[in-house]
Amino acid sequence: MRSPAAPFAHDDVAAAGLLLAGEPLAVDLANTVTVATDPAVELLVDDERHAAFWALQAHRLPPGATAPSPGQTADLRSAVRSVLLSHLDNLPFDRSAVSAVNAAAADAPSAPQLAIVTAGAGLRTSWGTQDSVALTVGAVARSAIDVVTGSSADRLRVCASDACSLLFVATHAKRQWCSSAVCGNRARVARHARRQRQEL
Numbered sequence: 001m002r003s004p005a006a007p008f009a010h011d012d013v014a015a016a017g018l019l020l021a022g023e024p025l026a027v028d029l030a031n032t033v034t035v036a037t038d039p040a041v042e043l044l045v046d047d048e049r050h051a052a053f054w055a056l057q058a059h060r061l062p063p064g065a066t067a068p069s070p071g072q073t074a075d076l077r078s079a080v081r082s083v084l085l086s087h088l089d090n091l092p093f094d095r096s097a098v099s100a101v102n103a104a105a106a107d108a109p110s111a112p113q114l115a116i117v118t119a120g121a122g123l124r125t126s127w128g129t130q131d132s133v134a135l136t137v138g139a140v141a142r143s144a145i146d147v148v149t150g151s152s153a154d155r156l157r158v159c160a161s162d163a164c165s166l167l168f169v170a171t172h173a174k175r176q177w178c179s180s181a182v183c184g185n186r187a188r189v190a191r192h193a194r195r196q197r198q199e200l
């Protein structure tokens with residue numbers, strides 16, 4: 001089966017210190033901390049990992065966007081995680097998290113534009129700010145809004161493994177693992193071992 005993270009090369013994902021990448025931007029950011037263990041595990045452990053995360057995501061950020069500071073990233077992640085988890089668990093939204101996401105989206109207004117290309121017309125986005133960090137933060141905020149209100153809003157899930165807390169948007173209804181190659185495979189191996197024990 002094609003990995004949902006296919007556009008992201010495995011080595012690049014590992015180099016960025018991530019367990020998964022290629023989910024919507026907001027989900028990828030939310031997954032930079034894992035909470036299946038106590039205490040939670042921070043994946044953006046230092047400036048290098050922080051820079052690597054944003055470098056990995058650069059191709060889907062607006063042109064000219066640059067990385068926020070680690071502190072801005074942490075604040076953004078906290079607001080985005082709150083919104084995604086409230087949606088996932090069907091809990092009331094935290095108002096300050098919603099305000100933070102809305103403010104970030106408003107700081108990077110955009111308009112769809114028709115671009116004339118050789119084959120006809122294409123879509124281009126015109127961004128209403130030159131602030132390179134606001135572009136990045138705004139793109140993540142828009143992604144969070146889309147994940148909880150868009151056409152896949154009922155497909156946000158947490159990995160079915162007890163040892164994993166990664167979020168993903170299920171591209172097909174039956175998907176229950178963050179990655180079939182990691183958690184899905186671990187579950188298959190465990191099931192196989194159980195069956196063998198029962199047959200002895």
Ligand SMILES: [Zn+2]
Pocket residue numbers: 159160161164165166177178179183
């Ligand atoms: Zn998992």
